Amino acid sequence: MKRFDKASVTIKDVAKRAGVAHSTVSLVMNDREHVSPKLRERILKISNEMGYMPNMVARSLISKRSSTVGVVFPENPHFFTITYFLMMIEGIQNACKKYDRALMFFSLDQTKGESYYQISRKWLIDVMVIMNVDYTRDISKDIEDLRKNGIAFSIVTKYVGKEKVNAVCVDNFEGVRLALEYLAERGHKRVGYISGHPNSSDGPERLQAFKALSKKMGFDQDRDLIVQGDFTFESGEREAPKLLGLKKRPTAIFAASDYMAIGAMRAMKAQGISIPKDIALIGFDNTLEAAYVEPALTTIRQPLQEMGEKAVDLAVRSMNDENFEPQLAVLKPELIIRQSC
Amino acid sequence: MKRFDKASVTIKDVAKRAGVAHSTVSLVMNDREHVSPKLRERILKISNEMGYMPNMVARSLISKRSSTVGVVFPENPHFFTITYFLMMIEGIQNACKKYDRALMFFSLDQTKGESYYQISRKWLIDVMVIMNVDYTRDISKDIEDLRKNGIAFSIVTKYVGKEKVNAVCVDNFEGVRLALEYLAERGHKRVGYISGHPNSSDGPERLQAFKALSKKMGFDQDRDLIVQGDFTFESGEREAPKLLGLKKRPTAIFAASDYMAIGAMRAMKAQGISIPKDIALIGFDNTLEAAYVEPALTTIRQPLQEMGEKAVDLAVRSMNDENFEPQLAVLKPELIIRQSC
DNA sequence: TGGCTTTATCGAAACGTTTCATAGGTTAAC
DNA sequence: GTTAACCTATGAAACGTTTCGATAAAGCCA
Numbered sequence: 129m130k131r132f133d134k135a136s137v138t139i140k141d142v143a144k145r146a147g148v149a150h151s152t153v154s155l156v157m158n159d160r161e162h163v164s165p166k167l168r169e170r171i172l173k174i175s176n177e178m179g180y181m182p183n184m185v186a187r188s189l190i191s192k193r194s195s196t197v198g199v200v201f202p203e204n205p206h207f208f209t210i211t212y213f214l215m216m217i218e219g220i221q222n223a224c225k226k227y228d229r230a231l232m233f234f235s236l237d238q239t240k241g242e243s244y245y246q247i248s249r250k251w252l253i254d255v256m257v258i259m260n261v262d263y264t265r266d267i268s269k270d271i272e273d274l275r276k277n278g279i280a281f282s283i284v285t286k287y288v289g290k291e292k293v294n295a296v297c298v299d300n301f302e303g304v305r306l307a308l309e310y311l312a313e314r315g316h317k318r319v320g321y322i323s324g325h326p327n328s329s330d331g332p333e334r335l336q337a338f339k340a341l342s343k344k345m346g347f348d349q350d351r352d353l354i355v356q357g358d359f360t361f362e363s364g365e366r367e368a369p370k371l372l373g374l375k376k377r378p379t380a381i382f383a384a385s386d387y388m389a390i391g392a393m394r395a396m397k398a399q400g401i402s403i404p405k406d407i408a409l410i411g412f413d414n415t416l417e418a419a420y421v422e423p424a425l426t427t428i429r430q431p432l433q434e435m436g437e438k439a440v441d442l443a444v445r446s447m448n449d450e451n452f453e454p455q456l457a458v459l460k461p462e463l464i465i466r467q468s469c
Numbered sequence: 470m471k472r473f474d475k476a477s478v479t480i481k482d483v484a485k486r487a488g489v490a491h492s493t494v495s496l497v498m499n500d501r502e503h504v505s506p507k508l509r510e511r512i513l514k515i516s517n518e519m520g521y522m523p524n525m526v527a528r529s530l531i532s533k534r535s536s537t538v539g540v541v542f543p544e545n546p547h548f549f550t551i552t553y554f555l556m557m558i559e560g561i562q563n564a565c566k567k568y569d570r571a572l573m574f575f576s577l578d579q580t581k582g583e584s585y586y587q588i589s590r591k592w593l594i595d596v597m598v599i600m601n602v603d604y605t606r607d608i609s610k611d612i613e614d615l616r617k618n619g620i621a622f623s624i625v626t627k628y629v630g631k632e633k634v635n636a637v638c639v640d641n642f643e644g645v646r647l648a649l650e651y652l653a654e655r656g657h658k659r660v661g662y663i664s665g666h667p668n669s670s671d672g673p674e675r676l677q678a679f680k681a682l683s684k685k686m687g688f689d690q691d692r693d694l695i696v697q698g699d700f701t702f703e704s705g706e707r708e709a710p711k712l713l714g715l716k717k718r719p720t721a722i723f724a725a726s727d728y729m730a731i732g733a734m735r736a737m738k739a740q741g742i743s744i745p746k747d748i749a750l751i752g753f754d755n756t757l758e759a760a761y762v763e764p765a766l767t768t769i770r771q772p773l774q775e776m777g778e779k780a781v782d783l784a785v786r787s788m789n790d791e792n793f794e795p796q797l798a799v800l801k802p803e804l805i806i807r808q809s810c
Numbered sequence: 811t812g813g814c815t816t817t818a819t820c821g822a823a824a825c826g827t828t829t830c831a832t833a834g835g836t837t838a839a840c
Numbered sequence: 841g842t843t844a845a846c847c848t849a850t851g852a853a854a855c856g857t858t859t860c861g862a863t864a865a866a867g868c869c870a
Binding site: 523 | 825
Binding site for chain 4: 811812813814815816817818819820821822823824825826827828829830831832833834835836837838839840
């Protein structure tokens with residue numbers, strides 16, 4: 129087993145060369161007061177000459193804070209190719225740069241009984257972003273553990289439990305409103321809806337918004353205009369035919385996620401139905417793929433990058449400030465008009 | 470500033486409860502010999518009861534190895550939404566699981582003069598994967614630093630310098646062969662080529678393969694059948710019209726990346742050219758988007774996941790075994806037939 | 811100049827591990 | 841019954857930092 133043999137230059141080396149105590153060098157490195165400007169400058173110069181770099185691991189150990197952002201995601205072999213998450217990760221990475229923190233990823237292996245808190249302890253993660261995709265699992269216990277132990281974290285998306293925690297989500301009501309108003313403008317009054325995962329926070333919220341708004345706007349209210357998906361491509365492909373097969377076919381379909389919309393698109397193509405001529409299609413999310421499909425998908429943009437960034441912002445703030453009240457950041461969606469309506 | 474106040478259970482706590490020296494507990498935790506089975510069992514039981522988790526940071530500090538895989542990528546605000554990299558990251562993540570290592574990401578800010586070696590020192594990264602996308606930068610010095618200091622690393626993709634290092638790439642010659650033979654089968658003899666970035670390793674390799682094979686296979690050899698892209702969507706959209714505008718238009722276009730192929734597709738659509746009726750199109754990579762465009766893109770698959778995984782494998786092996794000879798792993802490409810030819 | 815306050819620097823302790831030389835105990839060999 | 845060999849368990853040292861109380865020096869005021 130290889131080892132680093134040639135020790136790199138440590139704070140003590142710098143101190144020795146400068147003829148001071150290494151604690152003094154530490155003060156300089158951390159920009160703390162109580163060091164005379166003259167000495168500070170000299171130490172800085174020497175440390176640069178020697179190419180000193182603080183050892184983050186030692187720093188973490190003593191300070192019990194790791195200068196990282198830990199992103200915890202559920203066990204899923206394809207997590208990194210689900211563009212929905214990636215766009216959030218892009219925002220998280222940007223925030224990491226902003227706060228000069230490194231980015232760590234942990235897949236949560238529930239089978240091993242690992243908890244968020246354990247991960248935080250094991251790696252001294254002090255800022256954690258929880259990607260809560262496994263809607264079927266109750267994480268209230270884990271949340272409680274984190275909170276109790278003063279570990280700063282945020283959840284994406286909205287946490288449905290009762291504790292008040294940092295969380296980031298999109299304004300689903302507004303998103304649905306944008307979509308339905310756009311459809312109404314274009315003359316649609318009979319809109320089929322493919323709902324999202326019932327155990328998520330977004331799924332039911334969007335569904336509820338759809339029900340309320342479509343009623344208010346005078347759309348057809350048949351019970352069978354609503355089918356149940358789970359956000360995935362497959363569920364869209366599976367459920368869309370139920371809408372297409374209705375005696376009185378809807379003139380537009382609104383899917384609660386782009387993946388489902390694209391699945392629906394596949395199903396429609398298979399039946400030779402032309403979009404948007406025969407039927408209009410609108411999605412939700414604005415994931416990467418939406419721009420690539422043909423016709424390009426009109427959709428409601430979730431500001432995923434901003435959500436990722438905000439999640440880190442909130443967690444960092446609650447780490448820095450004892451009194452920071454955990455909050456839910458609700459970001460504004462946006463209508464992206466392409467060719468599918 | 471918040472701190473973890475309630476200390477979590479340490480190895481000493483376990484030792485005290487078990488009435489043994491904490492070094493003994495350490496032996497047990499690391500599955501080392503020289504502990505009687507009876508005692509080992511007792512300690513294991515107690516440690517479980519107490520919920521002991523080793524502190525990875527302390528472990529890193531003393532052992533100078535961090536139990537992580539550090540992925541270093543060049544400064545690029547959209548890195549995490551470039552699916553090409555993501556698919557590799559997926560493989561890297563799988564390997565991390567296999568080796569029970571956490572995954573860390575570092576964007577290399579060259580403007581700050583950071584080097585790979587410095588990152589490795591700063592965070593005690595002992596297994597590093599270098600995503601060498603910035604083709605314009607000479608990294609031979611960094612490579613040398615890593616090697617000299619015994620830090621295990623791999624590069625994706627192929628490293629073009631003279632030192633022998635762990636690297637992972639696709640068999641470009643074979644990939645080009647697959648594409649050209651497929652085109653030949655379908656009767657094409659006049660193929661336009663959009664080349665990749667000239668400072669990469671893949672760009673020139675594929676170009677050379679194209680030149681050699683298209684000659685050998687009796688394709689038209691006009692100089693202007695080859696245009697220069699840089700792997701990006703934009704370059705494909707920019708360069709394709711040059712091929713389309715030729716007096717004698719090619720019957721097929723081969724782009725050295727899917728992004729360029731999709732860019733070319735956009736350009737063709739803009740001109741009302743139908744794919745594959747008017748002209749065939751084939752890409753390279755099989756990134757996520759290839760399956761979503763219309764018509765779905767026929768392409769040469771790079772086994773990106775496998776490449777990511779292999780990169781970690783190589784690095785881990787060279788870490789574990791002093792005598793492991795750095796090697797270049799050349800993975801096999803695969804023809805993915807869709808609708809664009 | 812003496813005493814008091816402030817500031818600059820120092821030294822030691824701590825963080826939670828691993829490692830390594832060594833002590834004590836048991837067994838084996840003669 | 842003595843010595844050697846082995847095995848188990850121990851205690852101290854080390855990793856590279858930060859922190860904090862102590863000390864020394866300097867500044868201030870009377």
